[in-house]
Amino acid sequence: MIPELIFDGHHDLAEGPVWRDGHLWWVNITAGMFHRLNPITGVHEQRHIGGNSGCAAPAEEGRWLVAHDRELQWLDWASGTLTPFCAVETKLPLNRFNDGKCDAKGRLWIGTMNREAASQAGALYVIEAGHNPRRVLDKLTIANGMAWSLDNRAFYFSDSATHRVDMFDFEAETGTISNRRALATFTSKDFPDGMTLDAEGNLWVALWGAGAVVCLDGKNGRQLQRICVPVSQPSSCTFGGAKWDELFITTARSGLSPAALEGEPHAGGIFCVRPGVCGSPAHLFNPQPVADCVQPV
Numbered sequence: 001m002i003p004e005l006i007f008d009g010h011h012d013l014a015e016g017p018v019w020r021d022g023h024l025w026w027v028n029i030t031a032g033m034f035h036r037l038n039p040i041t042g043v044h045e046q047r048h049i050g051g052n053s054g055c056a057a058p059a060e061e062g063r064w065l066v067a068h069d070r071e072l073q074w075l076d077w078a079s080g081t082l083t084p085f086c087a088v089e090t091k092l093p094l095n096r097f098n099d100g101k102c103d104a105k106g107r108l109w110i111g112t113m114n115r116e117a118a119s120q121a122g123a124l125y126v127i128e129a130g131h132n133p134r135r136v137l138d139k140l141t142i143a144n145g146m147a148w149s150l151d152n153r154a155f156y157f158s159d160s161a162t163h164r165v166d167m168f169d170f171e172a173e174t175g176t177i178s179n180r181r182a183l184a185t186f187t188s189k190d191f192p193d194g195m196t197l198d199a200e201g202n203l204w205v206a207l208w209g210a211g212a213v214v215c216l217d218g219k220n221g222r223q224l225q226r227i228c229v230p231v232s233q234p235s236s237c238t239f240g241g242a243k244w245d246e247l248f249i250t251t252a253r254s255g256l257s258p259a260a261l262e263g264e265p266h267a268g269g270i271f272c273v274r275p276g277v278c279g280s281p282a283h284l285f286n287p288q289p290v291a292d293c294v295q296p297v
Contacts, residue, residue, distance in 0.1 A: 001227055001273060001274075001275065002228070002230070002273070003227065003229050003230070003247075003249055003271035003272060003273040004271060004272050004273065005230075005266050005269050005270070005271055006037070006039050006248075006269075006270050006271065006272045007037055007044065007269055007270040008266055008269045009028070009035070009268055009269055009270060010253065010267075010268045010269070011028040011031070011250075011251075011252065011253070011268035011269070012028065012029070012030045012031060012252065012253060012254045012268060013028060013029040013030050013031075013235065013252045013254045013268075014026055014027070014028050014029075014035075014235060014250035014251060014252060014268060014269075014270065015027055015028075015029050015054070015055065015099065015194065015235045015236050015250055015252075016054070016055035016056060016099065016100070016194070016236060016250070017194075017236055017237065017238040017240075017248050017249075017250050017270075018056065018058055018238060018282050019238055019239065019240025019241070019244075019248065019281070019282070020058050020281070020282065021062075022038065022040075022242075023036045023037060023038050024036070024037045024039060024238075024240060024248050024270065025037075025056065025058075025064075026250050026270070027049070027053040027054070027055060027056055027066075028053070029052050029053055029054060030052060030254065031053075032048060032049050032050045032051055032052065032053045032068060033046050033047070033048055033049065033053065034046060034047045034048075034049050034053060034056055034064070034066060034075065036077070037270070039241075039246075039272065047075065047077065047080050048080075049066050049068045049073075049075065049082070050068050050069075050082075051068030051069035051071070051096070052068060052069055052096040052097070052115065053066065053067065053068045054067040054068070054096060054097035054098045054099065054100065054110070055067050055097065055098070055099055055100040055101075055110065056075070057100060057101065057102050057108050057282075057284075057285045058102075058282055058284050058285065059074075059284050059285040059286075059287060060284060060287070062076070062077055062078065063075065063076060063077075064077065065085060065108060065127075065285045066082070067097035067100060067110060068096075068097070069096050069097070070087050070088050070089045070090060070092070070095060070096060070097060070112065071084065071085075071086075071087045071097075072085040072086050072087070072097075072108075072110075072127065073085055086127065086132075086133060088112065088125055088133045089112055089123075092112075092121075094114050094115050094116065094118075094121075095112050095113065095114055095115070095121060095122065096112065096113065096115055097110055097111070097112055098110075098111045098112060098113045098122070098142065098143050098144065099111055099143060099144045099145065099146060099193075099194055099236070100146070101146040101147070101282070101283070102282065102283040102284060102285050102286075103148055103152075103155075103170075103172070103175065103283060104148065104152055104172060104283055105172060105173075105175065105286065106128075106283060106284060106285055106286020106288075107126050107127065107128045107175050107285075107286070108126070108127040108128075108285050109124065109125070109126055109127075109136075109146050110124070110125055110127060110143075111123065111124045111125070111140060111142075111143020111144065111146075112124075112125070112140075112143060113140070113141065113142050113143055114141075117141060117142060117161070118141075119141050119161070120138075120139040120140065120141055121140075121141070122138075122140040122141060122142070122143050123135050123137060123138045123139075123140055123143070124136050124137035124138075124140060124143050124157070126175050128175065128286075129286060129287045129288055130288070134175075136176070136177060137157075137177075140159045141159055141160070141161035141162075142159060142160040142161050142191075143157075143159060144157075144158045144159070144160045144192065144193050144194060144195075145157050145158035145165065145192060145193070145194060145195040145205070146195070147195050147196060147197045147203060148170060148197070149170075149197070149201060149218055150197070150199075150201045150218075152170065152172045153169065153170055153172075154167055154168065154169065154170055154218070155167070155168040155169075155170040155177050156168075156183065156195065156197075156203055156218070158192040158193070158195070158205070160191040160192055160193055160208065161191070163185060163186045163187065163188060163190060163191060163192070164182050164183075164184065164185045164186070164192065165182070165183045165184045165192050165195070165203065165205060165216065165221065166180055166181065166182055166183060167180075167181055167182075167183040167221075168180050168181075182221075183203075183216065183218075183220075183221040184205075184216050184221035184223070186207065186210075189209055189210065190207045190208075190209055190210040191207065191208040191209050191210075192205050192206075192207060192208075193205070193206040193207070193208045193234070193235050193236055194206050194235055194236020194237060194250070195236070195237070196236075196237050196238045196239060196247075196279060197218070197279065197280075198215070198239065198277040198278065198279050199244075199277060199278045199279060199280060200277055201218045201219075202215050202216060202217055202218050202224060202277070203215070203216040203218050204216075204237050204239075204247060204275075205237075206234040206235055206236050206237050206249065206250075207234065208233050208234065208235060208252075209232060209233065210232075211228060211229050211230070211231060211232045211233075211234065212226055212227060212228050212229060212234065213226075213227045213229060213234055213237050213247070213249055214226050214227075215227075215275070215277075225275060227247075227273055227275060229249055229251065229271060230264065230266065230271075231251045231253075231264045231266060231267040231268075231269070231271075232256070232260070232264060232267070233251055233252040233253070233254070233255075233256070233267060234249050234250070234251050234271075235250045235251055235252050236249070236250045237249045237250070238279065238282070239278060239279020239280070240279070243278065244278040244279050244280060244281075245274055245276075245277070245278045246272050246273070246274055247272065247273050247274070247275050247279075248270060248271070248272050249270070249271040249272070249273070250270055251266075251267055251268055251269055251270070251271065252267065252268055253267035253268035
């Protein structure tokens, strides 16, 4: 099973893929760009977000909540207009937003990290309309991943620097997590990055440095499948396509030497593969308050 190259973007750091409205959307973090691709027609468009664009969360009426540096802004795709929403860590100029996703209640869970990946300089926040940003984890190095179990009782997350995918108990009504434990641990050369859940409740995790995406049992972390990607730095993945049976994989060329790039000329491209399972649509950001939350920290 070999992933097919569908867009040879040569991105420095493609991340955060989302399937929506018949298109694949993703960010190129260091370039500050937000991309849209119709895989059938090949039509590609982009918008400049600015800063280091960590991720983009879909919302109603075609809007997106986009992250750059330490700010979140509304983006109207049609006009390209950006409107401020909120900010975090305003006194930490070397930090930036990284990966983020919405839970079933429409809260955005989004991590921060130091631009030079300084150890334990980042955190994980919950962004909910009507509330201040709420920090739920701190002392993180590279906040990544994020997914929720089918029954909405478990939260999956990875701090890539730990070489581990963690599992938490999740309380959906209040948006709180507890009982952190390791679901799966990888070698020191493999960094779990972005992830997505399939319709069977298993996790698909991009392994940065390993040139692979692995499928993990969502209950015990056992590896069920491994897909080799023809580049060394897959960064994230998501399901999409007309039947939700296509796995789209973003990749990066950041940090690769000229010699390494000669061996993987399509690094930074977007790949697609059909692994034999399906996924489901991403949750939308809810612009209305959904619950009373604990006080921000």
